[in-house]
Amino acid sequence: xxxxxxxxxxxxxxxxxxxxxxxxxxxxxxxxxxxxxxxxxxxxxxxxxxxxxxxxxxxxxxxxxxxxxxxxxxxxxxxxxxxxxxxxxxxxxxxxxxxxxxxxxxxxxxxxxxxxxxxxxxxxxxxxxxxxxxxxxxxxxxxxxxxxxxxxxxxxxxxxxxxxxxxxxxxxxxxxxxxxxxxxxxxxxxxxxxxxxxxxxxxxxxxxxxxxxxxxxxxxxxxxxxxxxxxxxxxxxxxxxxxxxxxxxxxxxxxxxxxxxxxxxxxxxxxxxxxxxxxxxxxxxxxxxxxxxxxxxxxxxxxxxxxxxxxxxxxxxxxxxxxxxxxxxxxxxxxxxxxxxxxxxxxxxxxxxxxxxxxxxxxxxxxxxxxxxxxxxxxxxxxxxxxxx
Amino acid sequence: xxxxxxxxxxxxxxxxxxxxxxxxxxxxxxxxxxxxxxxxxxxxxxxxxxxxxxxxxxxxxxxxxxxxxxxxxxxxxxxxxxxxxxxxxxxxxxxxxxxxxxxxxxxxxxxxxxxxxxxxxxxxxxxxxxxxxxxxxxxxxxxxxxxxxxxxxxxxxxxxxxxxxxxxxxxxxxxxxxxxxxxxxxxxxxxxxxxxxxxxxxxxxxxxxxxxxxxxxxxxxxxxxxxxxxxxxxxxxxxxxxxxxxxxxxxxxxxxxxxxxxxxxxxxxxxxxxxxxxxxxxxxxxxxxxxxxxxxxxxxxxxxxxxxxxxxxxxxxxxxxxxxxxxxxxxxxxxxxxxxxxxxxxxxxxxxxxxxxxxxxxxxxxxxxxxxxxxxxxxxxxxxxxxxxxxxxxxxxxxxxxxxxxxxxxxxxxxxxxxxxxxxxxxxxxxxxxxxxxxxxxxxxxxxxxxxxxxxxxxxxxxxxxxxxxxxxxxxxxxxxxxxxxxxxxxxxxxxxxxxxxxxx
Numbered sequence: 001x002x003x004x005x006x007x008x009x010x011x012x013x014x015x016x017x018x019x020x021x022x023x024x025x026x027x028x029x030x031x032x033x034x035x036x037x038x039x040x041x042x043x044x045x046x047x048x049x050x051x052x053x054x055x056x057x058x059x060x061x062x063x064x065x066x067x068x069x070x071x072x073x074x075x076x077x078x079x080x081x082x083x084x085x086x087x088x089x090x091x092x093x094x095x096x097x098x099x100x101x102x103x104x105x106x107x108x109x110x111x112x113x114x115x116x117x118x119x120x121x122x123x124x125x126x127x128x129x130x131x132x133x134x135x136x137x138x139x140x141x142x143x144x145x146x147x148x149x150x151x152x153x154x155x156x157x158x159x160x161x162x163x164x165x166x167x168x169x170x171x172x173x174x175x176x177x178x179x180x181x182x183x184x185x186x187x188x189x190x191x192x193x194x195x196x197x198x199x200x201x202x203x204x205x206x207x208x209x210x211x212x213x214x215x216x217x218x219x220x221x222x223x224x225x226x227x228x229x230x231x232x233x234x235x236x237x238x239x240x241x242x243x244x245x246x247x248x249x250x251x252x253x254x255x256x257x258x259x260x261x262x263x264x265x266x267x268x269x270x271x272x273x274x275x276x277x278x279x280x281x282x283x284x285x286x287x288x289x290x291x292x293x294x295x296x297x298x299x300x301x302x303x304x305x306x307x308x309x310x311x312x313x314x315x316x317x318x319x320x321x322x323x324x325x326x327x328x329x330x331x332x333x334x335x336x337x338x339x340x341x342x343x344x345x346x347x348x349x350x351x352x353x354x355x356x357x358x359x360x361x362x363x364x365x366x367x368x369x370x371x372x373x374x375x376x377x378x379x380x381x382x383x384x385x386x387x388x389x
Numbered sequence: 390x391x392x393x394x395x396x397x398x399x400x401x402x403x404x405x406x407x408x409x410x411x412x413x414x415x416x417x418x419x420x421x422x423x424x425x426x427x428x429x430x431x432x433x434x435x436x437x438x439x440x441x442x443x444x445x446x447x448x449x450x451x452x453x454x455x456x457x458x459x460x461x462x463x464x465x466x467x468x469x470x471x472x473x474x475x476x477x478x479x480x481x482x483x484x485x486x487x488x489x490x491x492x493x494x495x496x497x498x499x500x501x502x503x504x505x506x507x508x509x510x511x512x513x514x515x516x517x518x519x520x521x522x523x524x525x526x527x528x529x530x531x532x533x534x535x536x537x538x539x540x541x542x543x544x545x546x547x548x549x550x551x552x553x554x555x556x557x558x559x560x561x562x563x564x565x566x567x568x569x570x571x572x573x574x575x576x577x578x579x580x581x582x583x584x585x586x587x588x589x590x591x592x593x594x595x596x597x598x599x600x601x602x603x604x605x606x607x608x609x610x611x612x613x614x615x616x617x618x619x620x621x622x623x624x625x626x627x628x629x630x631x632x633x634x635x636x637x638x639x640x641x642x643x644x645x646x647x648x649x650x651x652x653x654x655x656x657x658x659x660x661x662x663x664x665x666x667x668x669x670x671x672x673x674x675x676x677x678x679x680x681x682x683x684x685x686x687x688x689x690x691x692x693x694x695x696x697x698x699x700x701x702x703x704x705x706x707x708x709x710x711x712x713x714x715x716x717x718x719x720x721x722x723x724x725x726x727x728x729x730x731x732x733x734x735x736x737x738x739x740x741x742x743x744x745x746x747x748x749x750x751x752x753x754x755x756x757x758x759x760x761x762x763x764x765x766x767x768x769x770x771x772x773x774x775x776x777x778x779x780x781x782x783x784x785x786x787x788x789x790x791x792x793x794x795x796x797x798x799x800x801x802x803x804x805x806x807x808x809x810x811x812x813x814x815x816x817x818x819x820x821x822x823x824x825x826x827x828x829x830x831x832x833x834x835x836x837x838x839x840x841x842x843x844x845x846x847x848x849x850x851x852x853x854x855x856x857x858x859x860x861x862x863x864x865x866x867x868x869x870x871x872x873x874x875x876x877x878x879x880x881x882x883x884x885x886x887x888x889x890x891x892x893x894x
Contacts, residue, residue: 071794073787102751121504121756121788128750129794136801152753160696281400284499284508284529301397318787321461322511329398 016044016173022087022095022146025052026080027123028103028289031224031250032155036101038191039165042184043173051095053083056230058346064090068133074316075345076225077122080130088134088144097172098141098148100127105156106288107192109254110295113276114285117156120319124152147172156288161185199251204385206245207253207305211385216307216368217245219300221327223289223320224250226312226344233348235341235357236310242361247306249296257384262302265380281326290319297327301334304375305385307368308337308360315343335374337363401514403526405542406494411438416545417476417495419443420469422656424562424590425679431597432554438545441493445657446472451815457519458512464783464814465651466509468659469497470516477522490524496545499529504756504788548605553613556683557721558597561619563678564726565589565626567733570664570674572867575635575879582633582867589626596622614717623728630729633867638855640840640880642832645675645769647762648781649789652813653677660781661818663811663825667779670829673879675775680722681736685761687715688739692753715739732870737768745771749795757788763795770806773877776832777807779825784814807832836878843881847888854884857892 021040023029029036033052041047054060056079064085069078087095104124108117118124127150134140141148151168154160166181210217218239226232227248236246259275266272271280278285282294300306309331313320324340331338339360341353376383406414416438419426426442433440446468454462454471462470473495480489499507510529517525530547545551565586573582596619603612644667646653652660654677664674691711697704719736726733742764743752750760762780769775780796782789793810800808809828811821844850858864864887871882872889 070797071790073790073794102754104753104755118755121754122791125750125754125756125788125791125795128754129791132749132795132798132801136797150751152751154696157696159700163696163699279400281398283400284510286507287505290508316461316785318461318463318505318785319508321459322505322508324459324461325515326398326400326511333396333398 015175017046017049019045019097019173020049020051020091020093020095021045021097021099022051022053022091023099024080024083024087025055025228026083026100027076027126027225028106028119029101030227031106032101032103032192034195035107035155035188035192036099037188039184039188040099042187043169043176043180051087051091053086056082056228058230060086060230061346064088065133068130070129070132070136073122073129074314074318076223076228076231076314077126077129079230079346080126081133084130084134088140088146094144095146098146100131100148100150102127102150102152103155104152105154107155107158107189108288108292109196110276110278110285110288110291111156113274114278114291116286117288117291118286120287120289122318158185158189196251200253200255203247203251204253204255204258206247207303208385210245210305211383214369214372215305216364216372217247217305218308218310218364219252219296219306220246220248220310220312221293221296221300222248222310222312223293223314223317226314230346231314231344232312233344233353235312235353238353238357239310239360242357242364244308244361244364249292249299252296252299255384261380261382261384262299281330282323287319290323293320293323293327294330297330300331300336302375302379303385304372304379304383306336307371308339308364310360311338311340311342312344313340313342315345334378335371337367337371401510401517401523401527403528404524406526406528406544408543410544413439413492414544415439415441415493417441417443417473417493418497419446419472420497420651420655421559421679422562422566422654424566424586424593425559427590428558428562428593428597429555431594432551432558432600435554435598435600435602436546436551443472443476445655445659447658448815450475451658454516457516459515461785462509462512463505463785463787465649465659465786466506466512467815469651470509470512473513473527474516474520477525478520481522486522490522490526494526494528494544496528496530506757549609550602550605553609554597554600557613557619558593559679559683560722560725561593561623562590563680564623564722564729564733565593566676567678567726568630568729568867570676571732571879572630572633572635574641574668574671574673575637575639576867577634577636585629585633589629592625592629593622614721620724620728623725627729627868631866631868634865635867635869636865637871637879637883638851638858640836640878641671641673642776642829642836643675643774643877643879644672644829644832645765645775645778646677646781647758647765647778648677648811649757649783649786650682652781652783654679659815660813661821663779663781663822666822667825667829670826671833672829675769678736681761681765682758684715684718684736684739685758687711687718688743689755689759691715696753730868730870732868734774737765742768749798750792754791755788757786758792759788760792762789762792763799766796766806766808767799767803770803773873773875776835776877777809777828779828780808780810782810782812784812807835836880839876839878840881840884843876843884847884849884849888849892854887854892857887857890861892 040050061082065081068081102124103119106117111117149172151165153164162182162185166178170176220236240246263275278294285291300309328338419442430440430442450471451467453475454467457474458470477489513527517523569586576582603609656664691708694704694707722736742761745767746760746764750763752760766778769778807828809825811825872886873882874885
């Protein structure tokens with residue numbers, strides 16, 4: 001019914017196809033980019049006209065972000081000046097809209113089982129902070145004919161997302177209506193879900209292969225933006241070279257059979273209420289990425305073939321800091337190897353990473369069989385990863 | 390490399406604090422300014438609890454906090470964890486660990502926001518474990534619930550009499566603190582203001598210790614909203630201040646204190662004693678009222694619900710109800726400040742702060758003080774409330790660094806806004822204070838220039854104004870309210886006040 005009475009877009013969505021939209025490949029865009037892709041293409045923006053900035057690099061910062069920093073903080077936020085500068089100054093074809101969402105809450109798979117799924121305060125406010133470096137002397141966006149758009153979006157609360165995005169975009173996209181925004185938001189969530197499910201299915205395949213062959217794999221516990229080669233420095237890639245499959249907590253399979261096997265006993269004992277409940281280890285479960293990392297630690301402690309956990313954390317990460325001890329404890333008490341790369345910054349400490357990667361590979365080679373056996377013995381029978389497909 | 394399996398890790402879960410223990414167990418708390426802490430202690434005693442304020446945190450506490458908890462934690466947490474641990478250690482030496490664990494519980498504010506502040510149960514837990522006091526009971530209280538029942542055992546009932554008592558204690562000591570900071574820089578007899586404040590706080594403690602209890606729900610609420618009990622007490626405090634003689638013709642810059650909640654509130658080592666230091670450097674302080682924070686919490690709740698207007702049918706009603714509550718709260722604050730002769734200023738309008746900050750910082754960005762730091766700096770600037778703003782930002786404070794970054798855009802647009810963001814980390818005091826001093830020097834020049842311009846504009850001289858004041862001794866009392874009229878400084882406003890009265894001609 002509301003659709004019948006909705007205002008028809010005065011402008012054909014096709015009229016938006018000429019617009020080029022630049023999105024900084026930054027912070028929680030790393031875990032929500034598929035939403036933005038689905039959303040913007042549903043609004044008539046051509047896929048080729050959605051431009052993401054490059055992976056973070058020191059060169060990017062030198063070339064485009066120099067002199068634009070406003071405050072000293074963690075590198076994942078600070079490097080934003082380079083991303084912003086690249087989209088403004090470094091495009092062969094100029095962008096029309098600079099789209100930098102302030103993501104307030106995240107659509108985490110833990111939502112409903114934890115207290116909240118908020119972004120880190122620095123991450124959610126990052127765009128305001130980085131923008132200040134581009135307007136403090138003169139408005140660089142306006143000077144370059146670029147419309148700066150930075151909606152605050154509660155992606156963890158789908159009901160209010162259309163309203164939030166419509167309010168920001170109605171003056172930017174010709175003929176946009178609330179109803180059209182709703183449909184585009186739905187499309188965005190669908191695209192994100194499809195992508196996540198594809199990667200989780202791939203993760204399950206990896207785990208099943210490890211279980212079948214009794215071989216170890218590694219789980220990375222980190223924030224989504226540590227997937228950025230300039231932030232996480234591809235430490236997990238260096239480990240993969242040794243032949244160990246790598247899984248990221250963000251894309252760990254969440255199939256009911258697997259979760260039931262891992263957490264069934266705890267649920268029956270009343271320790272947790274559901275497989276996604278982390279209150280037994282982390283009562284103040286407000287931060288979305290923190291929650292997922294804690295949950296990942298619990299998973300790693302239970303899956304026998306995860307023989308090693310790699311923890312990545314950036315220098316001055318205030319959200320990670322209180323979790324150092326519990327995560328290490330959760331993982332190590334299960335007998336799983338735990339290695340932490342803390343204080344990651346702009347420069348890759350290649351030498352020390354190499355030595356540590358060699359150490360990790362050595363320990364895996366020496367202990368992984370024993371670890372897998374001990375963990376298998378401590379878990380209930382009937383692991384669904386071992387069932388015939 | 391250990392590969393043995395151990396018992397699974399479990400989060401800290403203290404044994405409940407029960408009603409039966411009330412007579413023997415002392416509640417420890419702290420983290421505010423001393424006036425509020427003392428009166429809060431009286432509120433707890435009024436309700437039948439044993440309560441004790443932790444000593445003001447010191448640099449030794451900072452070092453202890455860094456030693457027993459994670460080194461990467463923000464500066465206020467190092468101070469507060471170290472403060473608790475040092476207190477417990479000294480008590481353990483005196484009466485033994487088992488007795489400390491039995492005798493004390495610690496209550497502190499929790500958080501439901503984005504800032505890691507809400508996750509610091511982990512740091513406290515680590516500190517307690519590293520001190521060998523895992524069994525010590527520590528509880529976090531939510532800041533956004535008036536009535537939390539007995540979620541942490543029935544030992545401390547966070548019900549309306551408790552919450553309202555605490556709120557009124559904060560409001561009364563806020564207005565008292567504001568008056569104190571208006572008076573001390575101009576006192577004629579050094580130390581007289583401190584003496585009056587000390588007497589006033591002790592008097593307020595008595596008032597709150599004898600607060601009548603009117604039931605646990607609506608009766609209590611109604612009584613607090615309508616009673617003249619607290620305004621009468623503050624009028625008595627006002628009378629005490631009348632004894633202080635002031636010389637307001639000294640041109641001093643007004644420095645508005647903003648920043649992270651703990652650092653802007655405490656007075657001591659955690660913020661390099663910045664209030665006293667600024668006064669000793671010749672400034673008048675515009676302190677940060679805790680009441681503004683409570684007002685902001687209400688705005689946050691309203692903003693959350695506003696998002697659902699048009700989606701949830703009850704959202705408009707909830708917004709209206711909360712806005713009414715906010716208006717009632719501000720009215721109560723006004724009642725209390727008027728009992729002090731109207732000298733403490735009104736609370737800044739939260740929606741104006743939001744509007745002012747909007748081009749630089751989104752109002753929904755939460756954690757820390759959100760958009761308030763940007764909003765307050767602009768508010769003080771536009772409304773001529775202060776010559777400069779000194780923002781106290783803890784080392785590695787996550788939300789604070791974001792608003793400081795956003796302030797780059799504000800200062801770009803308003804280059805004459807004097808803004809001194811100080812990173813406070815306990816050590817490096819000289820750096821922080823010298824940075825502040827640079828901005829303060831400019832603020833002093835402005836205050837002096839403004840004073841001279843007002844004299845010139847009114848055709849008065851300092852001697853003639855002084856002569857008029859001598860002839861009107863009521864204007865030399867601390868309780869005389871100088872009308873504020875288009876200029877910032879107290880001395881300049883006093884000259885305008887005298888001119889308006891036709892004085893000195």
